[in-house]
Amino acid sequence: ASASTTVGSEQRVINFAAGPAALPENVLLKAQSDLYNWRGSGMSVMEMSHRGKEFLSIIQKAESDLRQLLEIPSEYSVLFLQGGATTQFAALPLNLCKSDDSVDYIVTGSWGDKAFKEAKKYCNPKVIWSGKSEKYTKVPTFDGLEQSSDAKYLHICANETIHGVEFKDYPLVENPDGVLIADMSSNFCSKPVDVSKFGVIYAGAQKNVGPSGVTIVIIRKDLIGNARDITPVMLDYKIHDENSSLYNTPPCFGIYMCGLVFDDLLEQGGLKEVEKKNQRKAELLYNAIDESRGFFRCPVEKSVRSLMNVPFTLEKSELEAEFIKEAAKEKMVQLKGHRSVGGMRASIYNAMPLAGVEKLVAFMKDFQARHA
Amino acid sequence: VASTTQVQDGVRSGSVGSQERVFNFAAGPATLPENVLLKAQADLYNWRGSGMSVMEMSHRGKEFLSIIQKAESDLRQLLEIPQEYSVLFLQGGATTQFAALPLNLCKSDDTVDFVVTGSWGDKAVKEAKKYCKTNVIWSGKSEKYTKVPSFEELEQTPDAKYLHICANETIHGVEFKDYPVPKNGFLVADMSSNFCSKPVDVSKFGVIYGGAQKNVGPSGVTIVIIRKDLIGNAQDITPVMLDYKIHDENSSLYNTPPCFGIYMCGLVFEDLLEQGGLKEVEKKNQRKADLLYNAIEESNGFFRCPVEKSVRSLMNVPFTLEKSELEAEFIKEAAKEKMVQLKGHRSVGGMRASIYNAMPLAGVEKLVAFMKDFQAKHA
Numbered sequence: 001a002s003a004s005t006t007v008g009s010e011q012r013v014i015n016f017a018a019g020p021a022a023l024p025e026n027v028l029l030k031a032q033s034d035l036y037n038w039r040g041s042g043m044s045v046m047e048m049s050h051r052g053k054e055f056l057s058i059i060q061k062a063e064s065d066l067r068q069l070l071e072i073p074s075e076y077s078v079l080f081l082q083g084g085a086t087t088q089f090a091a092l093p094l095n096l097c098k099s100d101d102s103v104d105y106i107v108t109g110s111w112g113d114k115a116f117k118e119a120k121k122y123c124n125p126k127v128i129w130s131g132k133s134e135k136y137t138k139v140p141t142f143d144g145l146e147q148s149s150d151a152k153y154l155h156i157c158a159n160e161t162i163h164g165v166e167f168k169d170y171p172l173v174e175n176p177d178g179v180l181i182a183d184m185s186s187n188f189c190s191k192p193v194d195v196s197k198f199g200v201i202y203a204g205a206q207k208n209v210g211p212s213g214v215t216i217v218i219i220r221k222d223l224i225g226n227a228r229d230i231t232p233v234m235l236d237y238k239i240h241d242e243n244s245s246l247y248n249t250p251p252c253f254g255i256y257m258c259g260l261v262f263d264d265l266l267e268q269g270g271l272k273e274v275e276k277k278n279q280r281k282a283e284l285l286y287n288a289i290d291e292s293r294g295f296f297r298c299p300v301e302k303s304v305r306s307l308m309n310v311p312f313t314l315e316k317s318e319l320e321a322e323f324i325k326e327a328a329k330e331k332m333v334q335l336k337g338h339r340s341v342g343g344m345r346a347s348i349y350n351a352m353p354l355a356g357v358e359k360l361v362a363f364m365k366d367f368q369a370r371h372a
Numbered sequence: 373v374a375s376t377t378q379v380q381d382g383v384r385s386g387s388v389g390s391q392e393r394v395f396n397f398a399a400g401p402a403t404l405p406e407n408v409l410l411k412a413q414a415d416l417y418n419w420r421g422s423g424m425s426v427m428e429m430s431h432r433g434k435e436f437l438s439i440i441q442k443a444e445s446d447l448r449q450l451l452e453i454p455q456e457y458s459v460l461f462l463q464g465g466a467t468t469q470f471a472a473l474p475l476n477l478c479k480s481d482d483t484v485d486f487v488v489t490g491s492w493g494d495k496a497v498k499e500a501k502k503y504c505k506t507n508v509i510w511s512g513k514s515e516k517y518t519k520v521p522s523f524e525e526l527e528q529t530p531d532a533k534y535l536h537i538c539a540n541e542t543i544h545g546v547e548f549k550d551y552p553v554p555k556n557g558f559l560v561a562d563m564s565s566n567f568c569s570k571p572v573d574v575s576k577f578g579v580i581y582g583g584a585q586k587n588v589g590p591s592g593v594t595i596v597i598i599r600k601d602l603i604g605n606a607q608d609i610t611p612v613m614l615d616y617k618i619h620d621e622n623s624s625l626y627n628t629p630p631c632f633g634i635y636m637c638g639l640v641f642e643d644l645l646e647q648g649g650l651k652e653v654e655k656k657n658q659r660k661a662d663l664l665y666n667a668i669e670e671s672n673g674f675f676r677c678p679v680e681k682s683v684r685s686l687m688n689v690p691f692t693l694e695k696s697e698l699e700a701e702f703i704k705e706a707a708k709e710k711m712v713q714l715k716g717h718r719s720v721g722g723m724r725a726s727i728y729n730a731m732p733l734a735g736v737e738k739l740v741a742f743m744k745d746f747q748a749k750h751a
Contacts, residue, residue, distance in 0.1 A: 012418065012423050012424070013422070013423030013424055015423075015424050015428055017428065017429070017430040017433070018430070019430075019628060020427060020428055020429055020430060020431060020628065020631055021428060022424070022428050023425065023427055023428055028416065028417050028425055028427075029417060031416060032413055032416040032417050035409065035412060035413040035416060036409050036410060036413050037393065041394070042393050042394030042396075042710060042712075043393070043394055043396050043403070043712075044404065044409055046401060046404055046409075046589075046590035046591075046636065047396055047398065047401055047402060047403050047404055048398070048401055049398040049399070049400075049401060049713055050401060050591065052398070052713065082463040082464045082465070082468075082592060082630075083463045083464050083468070083613050084463070084613070084627045084628055085627075086612060086613050086626075086627045087463075087464070087611065087613040089611075089612070090611035090612065090613065091611075094611075118611070118612055121608065121609055121610075121611075122609070204628060206628055206631075211427035211630075211631065211632050212427075212431065212628040212629065212630055212631045212632070213463060213592040213593075213629075213630030213631070213632070213633055214592075229502060230502055230503070230609050231502075232468065232470075232471035232472075232475075232499070232502075232611070232614065233467060233470070233471065233499055234464050234465070234467050234468040234471065235611065247467075248465045248466075248467045249400060249401060249465055249583060249585055249591040250591065250592075251463075251590075251591055251592030251630060251633070252401055252585075252590065252591045252592070253590050253591070253592070253632065253633070254592055254630070254632070254633075257427065331423060333423075333424075334430055334433065
């Protein structure tokens with residue numbers, strides 16, 4: 001295994017994809033070794049009945065480890081669902097609102113905007129702040145926000161994958177009966193979070209905690225059980241909560257992979273330690289950009305630059321294609337920015353090793369030296 | 373070098389693994405073909421020298437695009453899907469489709485007909501009631517879901533938007549061997565538990581849908597085959613992720629699809645083609661099912677299958693013991709012999725052997741031998 005790891009490492013690319021994204025190497029190797037026969041059970045995790053004792057132990061441990069990582073209070077349920085965060089854009093208002101309820105959205109990027117648009121089908125959402133006019137490079141100061149007095153919830157996207165904007169702190173909901181809801185798809189488990197500040201946290205797994213096909217919802221139990229009549233059964237939180245996410249067949253292998261990742265994060269010392277690593281990687285990259293005297297630029301306001309997604313451009317934009325191509329030759333792949341933004345984007349999730357960011361930074365300096 | 377080493381390890385492990393592998397009669401998730409598992413294992417860490425796992429690839433990168441396009445192409449070949457149909461790779465299981473179908477195909481005052489031959493067809497009706505008017509034109513409930521109706525006797529609703537059937541009822545083991553012709557509208561079939569187990573004339577249907585986790589892959593992938601002219605009329609309340617138009621226009625990549633699951637389905641489709649396609653696969657399935665049903669029939673009543681002979685499933689074989697007090701012992705002893713997951717669904721009881729495509733003949737042979745031995749010991 002050690003020899004294989006060493007050799008494997010040499011062949012492995014440095015994958016800056018935004019999601020699906022790099023997974024921890026040791027998690028991949030463990031999954032590979034177990035794939036054919038999980039722990040002597042005589043079958044793959046992919047072949048197990050979701051109601052058998054083997055898979056029950058897998059999903060229960062995944063939940064238990066996640067609760068430990070995020071210190072999730074006992075008054076919250078943890079759901080392992082399907083359909084991505086996009087399905088939750090509908091499920092949230094369907095479960096939490098009546099059709100005439102008001103809901104507030106702070107839109108700091110494309111994903112918050114999509115969540116708002118989907119909610120219009122099911123309730124009365126209002127964008128109380130949008131960063132669109134400044135091309136999604138900021139998060140608002142919270143004291144200036146004009147919240148709806150009766151808003152059922154206030155929705156934020158905690159980290160905007162495309163624009164690289166991240167909440168470093170969270171607004172308080174003015175309506176005493178309202179709750180804060182956050183899409184944490186692209187910074188889930190990248191740092192400690194005080195879960196008790198939220199009514200719901202939701203996230204697609206495929207950036208920081210597993211492969212695509214698993215969506216995690218952490219929801220306060222008192223918010224469950226009020227779904228609209230038009231809610232599809234598979235979008236009804238009560239159904240999933242009462243059935244421990246096993247109402248129908250869950251995405252078993254994906255949940256198993258998340259479980260391995262949670263295990264790995266705990267072995268790293270938990271999320272405080274993980275956050276330190278993430279801060280170190282991000283600072284290395286942002287410093288390289290800022291110290292390039294304008295050759296590279298990141299448009300995001302410094303105080304809310306994402307630890308996870310770093311968008312940057314070249315002053316000489318005509319060199320961007322060459323930058324991306326040359327980086328790929330050096331086995332640094334998927335650096336092209338999102339099609340709606342352009343430029344470059346380096347997604348440096350938990351599983352991106354420091355060595356990967358170091359290599360990118362060295363390449364950036366070399367590229368600048370050759371094209372200054 | 374590492375990749376080669378891993379492949380070799382996989383092969384060696386395979387030989388040993390075969391000896392350690394159980395015969396898994398689970399209803400879903402279910403057995404996958406051994407060679408597919410070994411290939412997935414070999415490729416898991418580094419797919420074809422790409423330097424990354426399939427689980428790590430951008431769904432919009434050229435590697436994954438080639439994977440999903442080939443999976444679709446191979447599926448089209450297997451089922452001979454006409455070009456006027458779209459193939460969608462979705463999430464949420466067949467249960468999500470119970471809502472998506474009426475949301476996409478009906479207005480709220482449209483009527484839909486249901487032939488209910490088991491629990492899954494029944495669940496589909498209940499979900500559809502939220503979105504349209506439903507009419508159960510036939511139900512096998514009073515006879516404990518052991519029959520399929522003769523089609524002439526069906527009193528179809530004259531303006532029904534579609535007629536829905538569950539082509540194979542996983543729990544009760546009832547399978548349509550032929551399909552009714554709707555008087556109005558089109559036929560829709562849930563084929564979750566017999567998908568790709570035999571050839572199907574896709575042109576007889578408006579929509580075919582199925583969760584992948586029985587015959588064609590791991591859980592987390594749902595396949596929808598839909599005539600293109602049926603796409604684009606979703607009700608306003610339809611969640612974007614349940615809107616067929618969105619998925620069709622975006623080639624199932626509107627948001628991040630279940631990439632690894634789709635890759636696994638692709639490996640299975642490839643394997644089915646290598647076996648000679650679905651006519652050959654059906655022959656194997658018939659042979660396995662005949663072996664097991666014959667063992668039940670020839671047991672002089674010691675074992676019983678309640679399903680009417682003409683519609684017994686090739687995929688899910690429910691059976692009971694005349695001496696029901698021996699059932700727990702049967703299941704336990706079989707497990708000791710490495711034949712696992714034979715307990716029937718909790719709503720039915722008894723035993724159920726799910727013998728999907730990937731269950732080898734040797735597994736059914738072993739089960740049959742065990743049944744005969746068990747009977748000899750307890751007659």
